[in-house]
Amino acid sequence: VEINKNISDKRSYMVDSSKLLKTGFEFKFTIADAIKEIRVSPTALEMHKGIYSNLKLAERVYIAKNIGMRDLRLIQGGIAVDDRGCLNFANDFNFYGVKRFYQVQNFSTSTIRAFHGHLKEAKYVYVAKGSAIVAAVELDDVKSPSKNKKVNRFILSDKKPQVLFIPPKYANGFRPLEDDTRILFFSTSSLEESKDDDYRFPVDYWGKEVWEIENR
Incomplete structure (x- = not known):
């Protein structure tokens, strides 16, 4: 995580995915899935290690969801x-x-x-x-x-x-x-x-x- 102090934009705003969902897009995973994975695999939060990141967490959620569906x-x-x-x-x-x-x-x-x-x-x-x-x-x-x-x-x-x-x-x-x-x-x-x-x-x-x- 890097904090950039040179950004001067002071606006506050909120975004959501309502427009995206109206196109028919469906999310495969939720924040709840990510929280569940963090609970069983706390290493996903070890951000000081190069191998761990938000992308790594997303990958772990995907694997955890799919590995159980394999025969x-x-x-x-x-x-x-x-x-x-x-x-x-x-x-x-x-x-x-x-x-x-x-x-x-x-x-x-x-x-x-x-x-x-x-x-x-x-x-x-x-x-x-x-x-x-x-x-x-x-x-x-x-x-x-x-x-x-x-x-x-x-x-x-x-x-x-x-x-x-x-x-x-x-x-x-x-x-x-x-x-x-x-x-x-x-x-x-x-x-x-x-x-x-x-x-x-x-x-x-x-x-x-x-x-x-x-x-x-």
């Missing part, structure tokens, strides 16, 4: 191989809404990390090394979610690069299938925001078969 989906990647080696990629993953990332590596393939849910936070999951079962189930209630909800089960592997998008209002978890499996999580919430949007459920809440390997 659970796989973003396809691929592998390019030549005489020099291999290159794994996911060119359609644009890091939409991402605020942070972290990598998880279990000591044992028998260790299951599940279930962990959010109402506001979305995640992108990518297996950088090895392979894993990743499960996601929609939450109809955070205190006592229905056990009849469909459990979406995915096998992610570095041999077939894919990024799994898990929208808000889902619980998720994973089990590594290989030693030294490494999984990257890209989150749309900061660590502080995530702490107030954290819901845990037992690993077998939706059944033990979710994590079993079927012989066939």
